[in-house]
Amino acid sequence: MSDPLVRAVNVTKSFHHQEVLKGIDLEVDTGQVVCLLGPSGSGKTTFLRCVNQLEGIDGGRIWVDGDLIGYAERNGKLYRLKDKEIAAQRREIGMVFQRFNLFPHMTALDNIAEAPVQVKGESRAAARQRAHELLDRVGLGDRGAAYPAQLSGGQQQRVAIARALAMQPKLMLFDEPTSALDPELVGEVLAVIKELAGEGMTMIVVTHEMAFAREVADTVVFMDGGVVVEAGPPSQVIGDPQHQRTKTFLTRLRSEQHNT
Amino acid sequence: MAGSTEPTPAQAPVTTDRPGLIKAVPVRHPGRWVGIAVVVVLAAMFIHLLVTNKAFEWHFVFEAMNQKPVINGFLKGTLLVTALAMIVGVSGGVLFAVMRLSPNPVLSGVAWLFTWFFRSVPRLVLLTTMGALGILFQKGLSFGVPFDWKIMDWLGLSGDLRFATVNANTVFSGLVGGVIGLGLSEAAYMAEIARAGILSVDPGQTEAAQALGMSRGKVMRRVVLPQAMRVIVPPTGNETIAMLKDTSLLIGLPVITELFYQLQSIGSQYYKTFPIMVAATLYYLAATSVLMVGQYFLERRFGRGFGGGPRRAPKPAGVETI
Numbered sequence: 001m002s003d004p005l006v007r008a009v010n011v012t013k014s015f016h017h018q019e020v021l022k023g024i025d026l027e028v029d030t031g032q033v034v035c036l037l038g039p040s041g042s043g044k045t046t047f048l049r050c051v052n053q054l055e056g057i058d059g060g061r062i063w064v065d066g067d068l069i070g071y072a073e074r075n076g077k078l079y080r081l082k083d084k085e086i087a088a089q090r091r092e093i094g095m096v097f098q099r100f101n102l103f104p105h106m107t108a109l110d111n112i113a114e115a116p117v118q119v120k121g122e123s124r125a126a127a128r129q130r131a132h133e134l135l136d137r138v139g140l141g142d143r144g145a146a147y148p149a150q151l152s153g154g155q156q157q158r159v160a161i162a163r164a165l166a167m168q169p170k171l172m173l174f175d176e177p178t179s180a181l182d183p184e185l186v187g188e189v190l191a192v193i194k195e196l197a198g199e200g201m202t203m204i205v206v207t208h209e210m211a212f213a214r215e216v217a218d219t220v221v222f223m224d225g226g227v228v229v230e231a232g233p234p235s236q237v238i239g240d241p242q243h244q245r246t247k248t249f250l251t252r253l254r255s256e257q258h259n260t
Numbered sequence: 261m262a263g264s265t266e267p268t269p270a271q272a273p274v275t276t277d278r279p280g281l282i283k284a285v286p287v288r289h290p291g292r293w294v295g296i297a298v299v300v301v302l303a304a305m306f307i308h309l310l311v312t313n314k315a316f317e318w319h320f321v322f323e324a325m326n327q328k329p330v331i332n333g334f335l336k337g338t339l340l341v342t343a344l345a346m347i348v349g350v351s352g353g354v355l356f357a358v359m360r361l362s363p364n365p366v367l368s369g370v371a372w373l374f375t376w377f378f379r380s381v382p383r384l385v386l387l388t389t390m391g392a393l394g395i396l397f398q399k400g401l402s403f404g405v406p407f408d409w410k411i412m413d414w415l416g417l418s419g420d421l422r423f424a425t426v427n428a429n430t431v432f433s434g435l436v437g438g439v440i441g442l443g444l445s446e447a448a449y450m451a452e453i454a455r456a457g458i459l460s461v462d463p464g465q466t467e468a469a470q471a472l473g474m475s476r477g478k479v480m481r482r483v484v485l486p487q488a489m490r491v492i493v494p495p496t497g498n499e500t501i502a503m504l505k506d507t508s509l510l511i512g513l514p515v516i517t518e519l520f521y522q523l524q525s526i527g528s529q530y531y532k533t534f535p536i537m538v539a540a541t542l543y544y545l546a547a548t549s550v551l552m553v554g555q556y557f558l559e560r561r562f563g564r565g566f567g568g569g570p571r572r573a574p575k576p577a578g579v580e581t582i
Contacts, residue, residue: 054467083476091473101468104565105486115472118482147565160468167472 003066005030005171005202006051011060013046020046022226023060028171028219031200035213035234038223039249044206047223048173051204052093053086064093065170091119094164098176100156102148108135108159109144112166119167127166134162138192154185158192165196172196174205210253214238222246317535324532325539330522334543337518341438342504348443349503350496353450358480360455371451378448383441387512390432390441397428435517438510446503453495457488489562497555501548519543 006028013021020043028034036044049055051062053070062069069089071078081089102111112131116122122130135141138158148156157177164172174193178186190212197203197216207213213220213234220237222229224245230237241247310316324330360371378386404422405411412419430436461484469479508520516522520540527536 052471054471087470087473087475090471093471095468095471097464097468099464101462101464103465103468103483103487105562106565114482115469115474118478119473149565163472 004028005032005065006204007061007063008047008051009061011047011050011062012058013043013050013055014058020226021050021057024223024226024228026221026228026231028202028204030170030202032218033197033203033205033216034219034221035217036204036206036221036223037208037213037237037249038229042223043226044223045175048095048175048204048206051171051173052090052095054095064089087119091167092170094167094169094172096157096160096164096172096174096177098179100148100153100160100180102156102160102163104148106147107144108140108146108148108151111148111159112163115163116166131162131166134165135159137165138162139188152185153181154188157181157189161189161192161196170202172201172203174203174207176206176208178207178209208253210238210250210257222249224249315534316538317532320530320532321535321539321542324523324526324536325543327522327526330519330526330539333517333522334519334547336435337438337510337515337521338504338507338543339547341435341442341507341510341518342500344439345442345446345507346496346500346503348439349446349450349499352443352447353452354454354485356447356451357454357458360451361458375448375451378445379452381445383445383506384509384512386445387438387441387509390437391513393432394429400425401428401431433513433515435515437513438507438515441513442503442506442510446499449499450496453499454488454492457490457492458484460491461487486562490559490566493555493558493562497551497558500555501551504547504551505544 004027006026008024008026011021011024011026012019020041022043024043024047026034026047036048038044046055050057051064051069056070067089070081070086072081072085073079102108103114106114109128109131112134113124113127116127116130117124132141132144135144138161140155140158140162143151143155143159148159151159161177177193178189181189186209190209193203193205194212194216205213205217215234217234219231220234221231222237222241222243222245229243229245230241237246238250241250356371356374359367360375362368381389402420402422402425404420404424408421412421431440458480465483465487466479469483474482507518510518511521516525523536523540523543527533
């Protein structure tokens with residue numbers, strides 16, 4: 001257990017000759033919750049997407065549970081993984097998107113049961129049974145038959161979390177899970193994420209919810225301009241930031257959250 | 261407050277003065293009545309024409325429609341070829357659309373070439389050319405090792421490496437040729453329609469499916485295509501109706517087991533061109549009406565989860581609800 005579950009070393013990534021990640025180092029231990037904070041365009045979402053290969057990285061390395069992400073290293077040479085192998089790596093990593101991305105043509109229940117059936121080859125009956133349990137767990141036991149369009153944003157996001165959990169991932173990635181929600185729906189989603197954290201799920205959460213980060217995160221990482229500006233326990237990074245950029249960001253965020 | 265008989269202050273808690281159910285005089289639409297009158301007069305004129313004009317020769321129209329070769333031509337040449345050509349067209353079109361969007365440049369190049377060729381050739385020209393294709397393969401079409409005679413030559417052997425040979429004319433002419441020709445032509449158009457449908461699906465759907473560990477094929481089959489169908493079905497209904505009518509081009513091959521050819525031959529036999537055209541029109545009108553009903557139900561099926569109606573539900577601004 002001494003090795004971290006996620007280890008990123010000097011990760012770089014450019015879009016159209018613009019470097020958005022300039023050498024990110026990050027470690028997440030099993031059972032830890034890491035919150036990524038930072039202004040938009042700081043690269044936190046891009047970094048998250050790199051961890052499960054929705055984006056490829058240009059430099060550096062990312063390991064999840066000891067597996068090098070996206071490549072195989074043999075005799076000092078890197079070999080790009082095949083689509084199948086990439087899919088296998090993604091199976092271990094759950095992801096929750098800002099805009100939920102539920103499958104609109106399937107009921108909530110089938111959204112959750114789909115991947116276990118199609119990817120793991122579970123029987124549909126067994127997958128649905130587990131989907132029911134997961135829906136119960138996110139407080140939506142009675143909405144299994146509803147299509148995503150019939151659910152509120154908060155309910156959709158909770159189904160999306162259940163869908164990711166159905167694959168029994170080792171790691172959960174949350175990409176601004178509450179940013180697309182009406183303010184009164186934020187709480188129900190954060191409550192589910194908090195509960196998951198309490199159960200020992202390893203998570204990386206990109207968020208602007210300061211109170212949530214303070215309460216749940218073991219480590220808060222503040223990013224700006226494609227680099228990690230500072231990282232540490234929330235009491236330190238949020239409570240007593242050392243860098244001017246962190247201070248400025250937190251002050252602005254607090255005033256915005258007071259205004260809304 | 262304006263218009264009230266008693267001067268009551270705003271928000272007055274006098275329950276009797278609070279406005280109740282609205283009983284308003286509806287807006288009058290005199291233009292509609294004029295329109296109805298015009299339509300009624302035109303319809304009356306048309307019906308009068310249908311009933312009284314001797315040129316229609318209705319008894320001949322229905323008699324011609326009832327002839328065995330005509331019904332046979334309608335069932336086989338028109339309906340069956342439409343159905344089979346659309347099956348070839350839709351499945352081929354989806355396949356070529358997926359190929360065209362594939363990261364593999366060979367697949368996407370082949371799909372582009374196919375679409376370019378079959379969209380460029382008019383269907384009548386295509387079918388007529390197919391009817392003449394037999395001349396290229398006078399020894400028949402064989403399935404086996406390519407360039408087998410050369411290979412056998414090099415090896416110093418005689419004989420060939422062909423496993424099955426069919427008469428080229430059975431493939432390229434007749435109803436089979438019609439289905440292949442119209443089907444391939446349709447596949448080229450359907451490829452573009454299916455490509456538009458696939459591109460209309462939010463890329464977030466693909467990402468979500470990939471993040472769950474689904475393979476590229478599963479993402480396409482289980483997540484993208486079912487949603488693309490919502491966009492693909494309406495123009496496909498259109499294409500089916502167009503195909504139904506284009507079966508009248510089968511004469512180019514030539515295929516004579518077909519509605520329009522059969523009706524025309526009766527017409528020229530009895531020198532009655534006009535009633536025959538009426539008979540053909542009635543057949544195509546009936547068949548198209550049935551297809552439109554089918555399209556309605558298909559649209560409803562693939563509109564699941566999108567606000568119930570077959571049409572695209574308007575998305576609320578801001579937060580996406582899909």
